[in-house]
Amino acid sequence: MTAAQAQHPQDALAILEADHRAVEQLFDAFERAEKDDLERKTTLVQRACELLSIHSIVEEELLYPAARTALGTDEKIDIDEAYVEHFLVKTLIEKFSQIKAGDEGFDATFKVLSENVKHHVEEEETELFPEIRKTKSVDLIALGKKIEARKEALQNRITEVATAH
Secondary structure (H helix, E strand, O other), X not given: OOHHHHHOOOOHHHHHHHHHHHHHHHHHHHHHOOOOOHXXXXXXXXXXXHHHHHHHHHHHXXXXXXXXXXXXXXXXXXXXXXXXXXXXXXXXXXXXXXOOOOOOOXXXXXXXXXHHHHHHHHHHHHHHHHHHHHHOOOOHHHHHHHHHHHHHHHHHHHHHHHHHO
16 A cells, blocks of 8 residues: 555545556557557456456455345346456456457457446446445445555555566
């Protein structure tokens, strides 16, 4: 956690929304990339997959259990659907371990990943997040601190693995 984050902790939903914006920027950059700029496409896909992986883990470990507790059996919000959407995203991310920029299906796979993530983000930001805020039963600042710490640990692990090879 940076000194600024410690002095001005963000609530959990603001952190997750910032993640959403960061990934959307990567999707947009990919769309603007030249068709034959394979190095740029590779970098954008790697970064998007890394961010999405970390984001999915913190949502599944921290946000969704808190949401399920806070919302109970609210029929408007289906936490199970969010888990299934994450499974689909993780499946698409895994496909990138088998294909590389320039391969048939690479761009299409990233486009489908982008479309799935955009749909998921829209549901979270228009349905789940507002309902969590309404309950007032989730300490979003405390949850934000947990999310930041977990994200930092996951990023450090990725860095360790990357530099060990």
